[in-house]
Amino acid sequence: MAHSRIRSFVFGLALAATVFTTVSCASGSPAGGVAQATDVAEKTSATPTPTPKPVIVVKNVDVAEPIPFGAVSVDDGALDVGQTAISTNGANGTKVTTWAVTTVDGVETGRTVVSSVTSVAPVDQVTSVGTRVPPPPPAPEPExxxxxxxxxxxxxxxxxxxxxxxxxxxxxxxxxxxxPAYVSGPVYVVGSDIYDLDRDGDGIACDK
Incomplete structure (x- = not known):
C-alpha cells in the first residue's frame, strides 16, 4: 500500500515537470523570435548615411585689362616758342592675366595668378613743343x-x-x-605840318 502511494507521487511529479517544460518551450519560442527581429531593426536604423563629397573644380580664366598710355614731350624747331601740337596720338594697351579659379560645389573659394602677358603694347602720346624764336618784326621806315x-x-x-x-x-x-624863322599867314598845310604851325588841326596855319 505504501509503495503504491510512492509510485503515484513520483508519477505526479514527473507529469508536472513534463507539463511545465512543454509550456515553457511553447511560450518561450515566440518571445525569442520577437527579440531577434527587434535587434535586426535596431542594427538597420543605426547604420550612418554617407556624407556626399564636395565637388572641387579648378579652372583657368583669362581677364583682359587696359594699360593706360603715357605722355612725352619733344622739342620741335619747326614751331615757334609757346606753340604746342600733338604729333602722335596716345593709345591704351591690353594686358591679359590668367587666373586659376577654384570652386567648391559651384561657389568660388579662391584664385591665384598663373601668368600675365601684355597682348597689345600701349602707344605714348607725343606732344611737340616749339623752340623756334621768331625774328622781330621789321622796324618801320622813317617817313x-x-x-x-x-x-x-x-x-x-x-x-x-x-x-x-x-x-x-x-x-x-x-x-x-x-x-629862328617866321611866316605870316594864313598858310595852308598840304603835306606834313613839320613845324607844328596848324595848332587847331583845321589845315590852315597862322590864321590868327
Whole structure:
C-alpha cells in the first residue's frame, strides 16, 4: 500500500515537470523570435548615411585689362616758342592675366595668378613743343620829308600860300615862338605840318 502511494507521487511529479517544460518551450519560442527581429531593426536604423563629397573644380580664366598710355614731350624747331601740337596720338594697351579659379560645389573659394602677358603694347602720346624764336618784326621806315622842288625858291613844299622857309624851326609871325624863322599867314598845310604851325588841326596855319 505504501509503495503504491510512492509510485503515484513520483508519477505526479514527473507529469508536472513534463507539463511545465512543454509550456515553457511553447511560450518561450515566440518571445525569442520577437527579440531577434527587434535587434535586426535596431542594427538597420543605426547604420550612418554617407556624407556626399564636395565637388572641387579648378579652372583657368583669362581677364583682359587696359594699360593706360603715357605722355612725352619733344622739342620741335619747326614751331615757334609757346606753340604746342600733338604729333602722335596716345593709345591704351591690353594686358591679359590668367587666373586659376577654384570652386567648391559651384561657389568660388579662391584664385591665384598663373601668368600675365601684355597682348597689345600701349602707344605714348607725343606732344611737340616749339623752340623756334621768331625774328622781330621789321622796324618801320622813317617817313622821308619831301624834297624841295627845283622851283620852290627855298620854300617848304609841305605848305602853300606864303612861303614857309626851310629852317631848323619856323613860327608864326606875331606869335610866341622864338624862330629862328617866321611866316605870316594864313598858310595852308598840304603835306606834313613839320613845324607844328596848324595848332587847331583845321589845315590852315597862322590864321590868327
Amino acid at each position: 622821308a620829308a619831301p624834297a624841295p622842288g627845283p622851283d620852290n625858291g627855298g620854300c617848304d613844299p609841305n605848305y602853300s600860300g606864303p612861303c614857309v622857309p626851310i629852317a631848323s624851326d619856323v613860327d608864326c609871325a606875331g606869335g610866341s615862338g622864338n624862330g
